[in-house]
Amino acid sequence: MKPKKISLSIPALLALWILVFTVGLPRVWAKPRIVLYAAHGGSDSGVKAGSEVEKEWNLKVTKILQQTFESAGFEVVMVRKKDEALSTETWTNLVNTSDALLAIVIHSERDWTGRMTGPLFVVEPPTRTDNPVNQDIQRWGMTSLAQYHASLRLAKAIASKLGVSGELSNLSDSRGITGEMLSPEGRIWCMPHQDLRFLIIPSIVLTPLFLTSSADLKKFSTNDGLQAFANGTVQGTMDFLQMPTPVPTVGR
């Protein structure tokens, strides 16, 4: 009987080999992949406030996010790892072909009143395809209703974990507000953003801090402040993806 068992295991191993190398590992076994993009870079400094430069803050925050996401079991595609300028076409192609579940664009901000503080979220409104004057979707990009709703859920999940209002701001574009609560305090802005309009996966712009806010600068100048922001962002993302959410251990 023994030789018969051996002869059965050989076809089983062969079938497994075929499965792995032709079909690929089932997605469920792979780490969830996300994209992080630190906006601006190189000759494009982004906004400035005194000695604070946006591109530097974006990269700093994104690197902490990368570490935290990776320690929580994610595979992270970093669009920019150093101080370099990338064309919109280059980086949007990278995101759209990454086979990632979602993208987070990090954009620090400034506000001339000095009153605004982070975090703030921007979600691209859905494109109205029924509008007869909207003939140039190919030129300006298109966001489907499903993609908009997924991006909005992602923003709400992260806002919840960062302890801020998950309502839409009353400044939002009317295309995205149907059925949504609007509030002057809402931290989610549904507005057309150049860094979102060409992306085809759920994606948000996340503003961690305002360079014009002394409170934000103080908070993000400490490792604890940075890590608390990163932990909240990762937990919110895991909620959005309906993953079990063990508390990230980085920095704790």
Add this chain to the structure above:
Amino acid sequence: MRKINFSWKTTIVIAVFLVLVILGLWKRNQGNPLKSETGHGLSSTPLFEPHDRSVSILIKTVEMSTGKPVNVPTSIRQSKSRYNQMKQAVLAFLDGPRKGKFQVPVPEGMALNEFYLTPEGTAVVDLSMTAVNRTTFGFVEEALFVKGLIEVLSKNFFEVKMVKILVDGQDAPTLAGHYALGTSDSAASTALGAYGGPTD
């Protein structure tokens, strides 16, 4: 064959004449660049007559103590044409207060190149961005400016169905790198009144 001999005096006169002609041509080409755009839009006809009475409109400002957008009244003149009134409103917004409790979300250096109104009700605002410092004009301010401009036109003038923004005469993707222009339905839908400040 007869040889023409110029005296030195004649030569100097001809040289001076040529220099004057060249200087004249150069001066004409270097003249006020706006002059060539006169027909394009910077109309010599005034936007209002001195005896036109003033009317109140609302322009969007930001309350500096809270950072929230607020409508404040300002005056333009009751012109004979609605086009002139609209152009006055756009100028009132661009040149609005930059000091005090309420300030307009308009960056220093931004100027109006031209304003049009199409028969379909699209207000086309051509803005000059060449003098604007991009490093002090982020997404939040860009968004507040665009929303404010759209409201100034759509809330004060029922004829305006859509607002289209051009940057230095071009159909640009953004005003200063962030807020996405060009999706024509964006302007249209925003003009329908999604933007509401605390005083609305």
